Amino acid sequence: MTAGCLSAHDRSDDDGRGTRRFAATAEIRAPGTRRMRSMRIALIATVAACLVAAAPSSAVPTKASDGQLVASVGPGFTISLKDASGANVTHLGVGTYTLLVHDLSDEHNFHLSGPGVDVSTDVIGNGDRTFTINVTDGVYNFQCDAHPLQMKGAFAGGTATVPPPPPPPPPPPPPPPGPKLHPLKVSVGPGTHLTAPARLAAGKYAVTARDASASDDLHLKGPGVDRKTGVAFKGTAKWTVTLKAGTYKVFSDAHKTLTRTITVR
Numbered sequence: 001m002t003a004g005c006l007s008a009h010d011r012s013d014d015d016g017r018g019t020r021r022f023a024a025t026a027e028i029r030a031p032g033t034r035r036m037r038s039m040r041i042a043l044i045a046t047v048a049a050c051l052v053a054a055a056p057s058s059a060v061p062t063k064a065s066d067g068q069l070v071a072s073v074g075p076g077f078t079i080s081l082k083d084a085s086g087a088n089v090t091h092l093g094v095g096t097y098t099l100l101v102h103d104l105s106d107e108h109n110f111h112l113s114g115p116g117v118d119v120s121t122d123v124i125g126n127g128d129r130t131f132t133i134n135v136t137d138g139v140y141n142f143q144c145d146a147h148p149l150q151m152k153g154a155f156a157g158g159t160a161t162v163p164p165p166p167p168p169p170p171p172p173p174p175p176p177p178g179p180k181l182h183p184l185k186v187s188v189g190p191g192t193h194l195t196a197p198a199r200l201a202a203g204k205y206a207v208t209a210r211d212a213s214a215s216d217d218l219h220l221k222g223p224g225v226d227r228k229t230g231v232a233f234k235g236t237a238k239w240t241v242t243l244k245a246g247t248y249k250v251f252s253d254a255h256k257t258l259t260r261t262i263t264v265r
């Protein structure tokens with residue numbers, strides 16, 4: 001960030017059209033002569049002294065290295081607060097800082113609050129703003145007021161420490177199972193004996209077809225369904241079927257009189 005500021009500043013030297021954010025810096029260094037460079041330290045000291053004495057809230061001038069913080073928000077869903085070396089701020093010693101905010105978006109803002117501090121830019125609108133803040137012991141939070149859950153950060157002042165982030169939320173519950181399978185039992189045999197319910201509600205069924213006869217099959221037929229065991233087959237078959245409103249037959253193909261009707265509604 002420091003390098004960025006310097007290069008931008010140098011541009012303002014060249015074309016004399018520094019942006020507002022660098023105006024103060026340009027004032028100090030605008031002529032860019034060696035003579036001015038030699039005076040820089042003295043000027044900085046003067047500016048710093050003025051800040052301490054007057055502490056004007058609109059004070060832009062600070063080339064001051066250690067006390068300079070740079071916040072940036074937007075243009076995407078990004079928000080940051082960095083120190084003079086460009087590192088993310090996680091802890092600050094107690095003291096006075098100059099906060100330069102680059103609000104790069106019309107839909108986000110930068111809002112810093114904590115003990116003795118509550119400064120923000122506008123959500124609607126963008127541009128640079130400079131604040132002077134006094135950091136003391138405590139936790140300071142910054143966020144975009146329009147997106148406080150997604151765009152936020154914090155740092156500790158003085159003796160404070162930032163509380164650890166809350167544990168991650170529990171995993172979401174598993175998706176609900178598909179339509180519930182209802183059990184449906186049908187059987188044939190032994191002997192000329194066939195069973196099936198007379199009425200059912202429409203829905204999806206797990207059919208257990210118990211075929212205990214070597215001379216009959218078990219055949220379920222109706223709207224959208226046509227499943228059967230073999231006539232010679234003995235055993236249990238499992239079918240998954242969807243029964244719609246209507247009439248279904250459960251019967252033996254070997255003995256047509258062996259029939260039950262299921263009414264589905």
Ligand SMILES: [Cu+2]
Nearest residue numbers: 108144146147
């Ligand atoms: Cu936002």
